[in-house]
C-alpha cells in the first residue's frame with residue numbers, strides 16, 4: 001500500500017521537483033508512472049524508497065511513515081520493496097547466484113533459505129541455467145532479468161522499477177513487461193516508471209502521468225498527452 | 231546476530247584485507263612500529279623501575295678492600311667499619327663468595343659458570359646504612375678508611391635509573407600518542423579504500439534493507455584483524471628484541487651490574503597491552519572510516 005498526501009519536494013538547489021502530489025496505490029495493483037523527462041518520476045521513486053525526504057506532505061509505504069521514518073525503521077521498510085534500476089546495478093565480480101545470495105544474506109536469511117529460494121526465483125525469470133555466469137557474460141535482457149530476480153528474491157510486497165526497459169530492444173522490453181505482470185499476478189504490487197508509450201499502450205493497466213511535478217492524468221490504459229519524449 | 235553471519239563477516243573482512251595487500255601491509259607495519267616503540271620504552275621504564283626498587287630495598291653500599299691485602303688483613307677492617315656513624319651492620323664477603331653469588335644470578339650463562347676465577351673479584355664488605363639520606367657522607371667516611379680502595383654507592387646509579395625511567399616515560403607517552411593517531415589514520419584509510427571498492431555493494435545492501443550494523447561488521451572485522459595481526463607480530467618481535475638486549479646487557483662488562491627482568495615475568499602484561507592496543511587501533515580506525523555509514 002502506497003499513499004502520498006500533498007507531497008512536495010524541493011531540492012537543496014531550489015528545484016521544485018514535486019509540487020503537491022496525492023496518489024494512492026492499493027496492494028496488488030499494477031501501475032505505470034509516465035511523464036516527460038524532468039517531470040519528477042525518479043524523484044517520486046526516491047521518495048518512496050526513503051532515499052529522499054519530502055519537503056512537505058506525508059508518505060506511507062506498506063505501513064511505514066516514510067516521510068518521518070527513523071534510522072532503525074528504514075531498513076525494515078526497504079525490505080518490503082524490491083527496486084529495479086535502468087542500469088541494473090549488478091555486482092560484476094559476483095556470479096548471478098552470488099548476486100542473489102548476497103542480498104538475501106544482507107537481510108539475515110540463513111544458508112538453507114538461500115539454497116531453497118534462489119533456484120525458484122531464477123526459474124521464474126527464466127535464468128536457471130545461468131546461475132554460475134557473471135553478469136558480463138549475459139545479454140542486456142538477461143542482466144535486467146537478474147536485476148528483477150534480485151528485486152524479488154527477498155519476497156517483497158512491492159516491486160518498484162525506474163525505467164527497467166531503458167536499455168532493451170522492443171521485443172526484450174515486451175518480454176520484461178510480461179514478466180513483471182506475471183510477478184504482479186503472483187501477488188506483488190508493481191510500480192513501473194517508463195518512457196515507452198508503445199509499451200504502455202499494449203496493456204490495459206493504470207497509468208499515472210505526471211508533468212512539472214504534478215499529476216496530470218490517472219486512468220486505466222493509454223499514455224496521455226502529446227508532449228512526451230523518450 | 232545470527233551465527234551464520236559471524237562466519238560471513240569474518241570471511242568478508244579477511245577478503246577485504248587481502249584485496250588491498252599493500253595498504254594492509256602498511257597498516258599492519260605502522261601498528262607494529264607503534265606497538266614496538268611503545269613496548270620498548272615501557273620495558274626500559276619497567277626495568278629501570280625494578281632496578282631502582284632493588285637498590286632501594288637493599289639499602290646497601292659495597293666497600294671494596296685493597297687488592298694487596300691478605301684475607302686476614304681484610305677481615306681486620308670489620309670493626310673499624312662497624313664503628314663509623316650511620317653504619318647499621320657490616321658483612322664480609324670474600325672473593326669466592328662474591329663469585330658464587332654472581333654465578334647464582336646467571337644460572338643459564340655457561341660462560342659464567344665455567345670460566346670465572348675468584349681472582350677477578352675483590353674482597354668486599356656489604357655495609358648496611360641506617361639512613362639512606364646520609365649515603366654521601368657515609369661513603370666519604372668509608373673511603374677514608376685505610377685499606378678500602380673503592381666504594382660502590384648506588385646513589386649515582388640510582389639517579390641514573392630515575393633519569394632513564396623518567397625519560398622513557400615521557401618519550402613513551404609522546405610517541406604513543408603520535409603513533410596511535412598515525413596508526414588509526416592509516417588503518418582508517420585502508421578501510422576507506424575497501425569501502426570505496428565496495429560502494430556498489432554497500433549501496434545495494436542499503437537498498438534491500440540491510441541494517442547499518444550488518445553493513446559495518448565486515449569493516450570492523452577487517453580493522454580488528456589488521457590490529458590483531460599487528461599486535462601478534464609486534465609481540466614476537468618485541469620478545470626477540472628483548473631477549474637480544476638482555477643477552478647483550480648480561481655479557482657486557484659495564485652493564486652486567488643491571489639485572490634485567492626476565493621476559494617470562496613480563497609476557498602476560500605485554501601480550502595483553504599489545505593485543506588491547508592493536509585491537510583498539512584497528513577497530514578505532516575502521517569505525518572512523520565507516521562513520522558515514524553509521525548515518526541512515
Ligand SMILES: Nc1ncnc2c1ncn2[C@@H]1O[C@H](COP(=O)(O)OP(=O)(O)OP(=O)(O)O)[C@@H](O)[C@H]1O
Pocket residue numbers: 011012013015016017035036037038039040041042043044
Ligand atoms: N539531486 C538533485 N538535485 C537537484 N535537482 C534535481 C536532483 N535530481 C533531480 N533534480 C531535478 O528535479 C526535477 C525532476 O527530476 P527527476 O529525476 O525526478 O525527473 P524524471 O522524471 O525522472 O526524468 P527522466 O525521465 O529524465 O529520468 C528535474 O528538474 C531535475 O533537474
Ligand SMILES: [Mg+2]
Pocket residue numbers: 041042043162
Ligand atoms: Mg528518471
